[in-house]
Amino acid sequence: MNKEIKNKNNILLKASNITKSYTQKKFLKKFVKTVLNDVSLSLEQGKCLGIIGESGSGKSTLGRIITGIEKADSGIVEFEGKNIHQKENRNVKNDISIVFQNYVSSVNPRFSVAQIIAEPLIISFQVNKSKIDKKKIDDEVKKLIKIVGLSEEFLERFPNELSGGQLQRVCIARAIVTKPKFILLDEAVSSLDVSTQVEILDLLQKLKKEYNLSYIFITHDLLTITYICDSVIFFKDGKIEEKINDIRNLKNIKKDYSKRLLEAVIEF
Numbered sequence: 162m163n164k165e166i167k168n169k170n171n172i173l174l175k176a177s178n179i180t181k182s183y184t185q186k187k188f189l190k191k192f193v194k195t196v197l198n199d200v201s202l203s204l205e206q207g208k209c210l211g212i213i214g215e216s217g218s219g220k221s222t223l224g225r226i227i228t229g230i231e232k233a234d235s236g237i238v239e240f241e242g243k244n245i246h247q248k249e250n251r252n253v254k255n256d257i258s259i260v261f262q263n264y265v266s267s268v269n270p271r272f273s274v275a276q277i278i279a280e281p282l283i284i285s286f287q288v289n290k291s292k293i294d295k296k297k298i299d300d301e302v303k304k305l306i307k308i309v310g311l312s313e314e315f316l317e318r319f320p321n322e323l324s325g326g327q328l329q330r331v332c333i334a335r336a337i338v339t340k341p342k343f344i345l346l347d348e349a350v351s352s353l354d355v356s357t358q359v360e361i362l363d364l365l366q367k368l369k370k371e372y373n374l375s376y377i378f379i380t381h382d383l384l385t386i387t388y389i390c391d392s393v394i395f396f397k398d399g400k401i402e403e404k405i406n407d408i409r410n411l412k413n414i415k416k417d418y419s420k421r422l423l424e425a426v427i428e429f
């Protein structure tokens with residue numbers, strides 16, 4: 162029955178009642194700050210959900226929890242119905258990738274582009290205790306560099322020899338090398354200039370179709386959301402302030418906070 166419901170709704174990822182606090186210090190005094198307060202969301206297969214909110218509202222913390230990098234204090238994250246924080250479901254994480262804003266610090270500066278793209282695949286061979294198939298890895302890396310719009314000659318280069326947009330393309334190639342079903346994009350285009358942002362968003366759209374991917378896109382930038390997302394959550398002080406299920410109805414938002422975030426883009 163559960164399976165039927167899951168298939169009917171086509172829910173890939175579901176977070177229920179997520180709560181998270183951190184101990185922080187202010188003027189040498191420790192205090193507990195609630196960063197996420199009873200957050201629930203779900204993502205349908207093949208869709209892109211945007212999460213927009215002010216700096217410090219808890220978006221990246223939520224991103225780390227829904228990708229299994231960090232544990233919530235309470236609440237459950239399920240991927241295809243499996244709790245991702247349970248040890249016996251750790252394979253689920255193979256279906257999840259992340260692309261961060263800071264593409265420079267998210268790659269090893271001593272690795273060539275080929276090594277950067279291949280790294281997750283090599284790790285997955287190691288984790289599965291299977292023999293590393295060098296030819297298969299080389300073929301895959303050569304295929305992917307072209308898929309993300311760069312030529313094979315980039316494979317020998319190092320991160321400091323690439324532009325921001327080129328390096329983010331490499332990070333995207335690395336994110337899809339293990340053939341995930343879901344990618345969390347945390348401010349993945351925010352540091353790029355506008356025309357490069359559009360190029361990367363177009364690439365992400367293309368990959369979404371070709372690989373049947375699902376995305377959650379965390380951003381400050383509503384233009385990114387309107388460009389690529391199907392639905393959007395307005396996030397404030399660790400809570401969902403408002404959700405628009407169909408991005409075409411963005412003008413119907415009700416809360417002042419959401420309107421304020423929208424004002425720069427749409428006139429009311």
Ligand SMILES: Nc1ncnc2c1ncn2[C@@H]1O[C@H](COP(=O)(O)OP(=O)(O)OP(=O)(O)O)[C@@H](O)[C@H]1O
Pocket residue numbers: 183184185196214215216217218219220221222223381
């Ligand atoms: N490991 C941690 N220890 C203590 N406090 C933390 C930790 N990680 C995040 N925080 C705090 O949690 C709050 C939310 O941070 P988070 O990075 O999730 O927000 P954000 O909405 O992604 O912000 P930004 O858009 O600026 O990246 C902030 O007050 C931050 O200082």
